[in-house]
Amino acid sequence: MSSLYAKLIDVIERQITPLAGAIGQQKYVTSIRDGFITALPFMIVGSFLLVFIFPPFSPDTTWGFARAWLQFSLDHRDALMLPFNFSMGVMTLFIAVGIAASLAKHHHLDSLTAGMLSLMSFLLVAAPLKDGQISTAYFSGQGIFTAILVAIYSTELYAFLKRHNITIRLPPEVPxxxxxxxxxLIPVLAIILTLHPLNLFIEAQLG
Incomplete structure (x- = not known):
């Protein structure tokens, strides 16, 4: 038994550990990790807000403080939910920007530009208009996978265009x-002209 255990540990140390280390250093994996780390403070604050909005007491409690807290949360539910909706409720937006900004560093691109392109890409595919209003259904946890895909796509497209000098160049006199x-401008147009038709096609096929 001890011999089998020793062999198992040896296999893990010689084969699995180096592989896991290599995967952990892969640019997409590190960018996704950094994106979630970027969103983490907002998610933590949103989680704490939920405890305040929904007090951990039974509705039939007789403790005066607990009853006052419960009543306060009921009377001001909409106002109390606002900070949550703009932190935890839109965490996917932070993730999309964070992933793109991190991936841009691997390509030596401007992180802010990459983040804005990623944000536009995500809104383009995950915020459809319903009755004249933008749907926010995918701004929370439901849209995480979409955010990962569009962040990687938009940044890689930006890097491709930059690498091949497909851009608008102005005279040196221009600030x-x-x-x-x-x-x-070219990356923005490229993203719109590729993602928007694809999104319309998918919506038409899947309803």
């Missing part, structure tokens, strides 16, 4: 900030 804005 750097204005020039950067025009450089991003």
């Amino acid at each position: 750097a900030g204005v020039a950067r804005s025009f450089e991003i």
